Amino acid sequence: SAVISQKPSRDICQRGTSLTIQCQVDSQVTMMFWYRQQPGQSLTLIATANQGSEATYESGFVIDKFPISRPNLTFSTLTVSNMSPEDSSIYLCSVANWWAQYEQYFGPGTRLTVT
């Protein structure tokens, strides 16, 4: 298993601004993912954070809006840029390793409200 922390746990931001969310894992991991979850709904994958290279984005998500960094095997950031109220959501970081059949471990989430 892995222990994952996220910062901040929640934030209220004004439209047009940007917020960077940090994800820290207590051990080296193969893969790190960023999801969005609306309250009461399922998870939507934003991107896979790749160590040392550009993130791989899912359809409907672009780097200009959600830039991601992953400088090493235990840390990643997601920035939500030029925010609008539609970006209000819970943002989740998760990690997985190939030797554990990619079972995922999730951070506690960042609850973002854009006003």
Added chain:
Amino acid sequence: GDSVTQMEGPVTLSEEAFLTINCTYTATGYPSLFWYVQYPGEGLQLLLKATKADDKGSNKGFEATYRKETTSFHLEKGSVQVSDSAVYFCAPNTNAGKSTFGDGTTLTVKP
């Protein structure tokens, strides 16, 4: 593309009732299969998994069997408790380590 169809909720049961939450998927190859659970006010966590055909994953009294012929991974528990009230997500690992999550099924168990 890959997809997951999960039993719609919400599901309300009395304590000690039998639970089944259906999950079927479409995917190429042989994905690993997972159930995740989200308890009220808590983060998402792995409940159980199965990595090959006919494997049975189990945890906390819950079970699910990897049925390759029907591409299903139904979650079952013989006797639910109030503490099992949560949202349950079926999530085959379908593509390069990524999982596709079902819509989630909300279970409420009443005493």
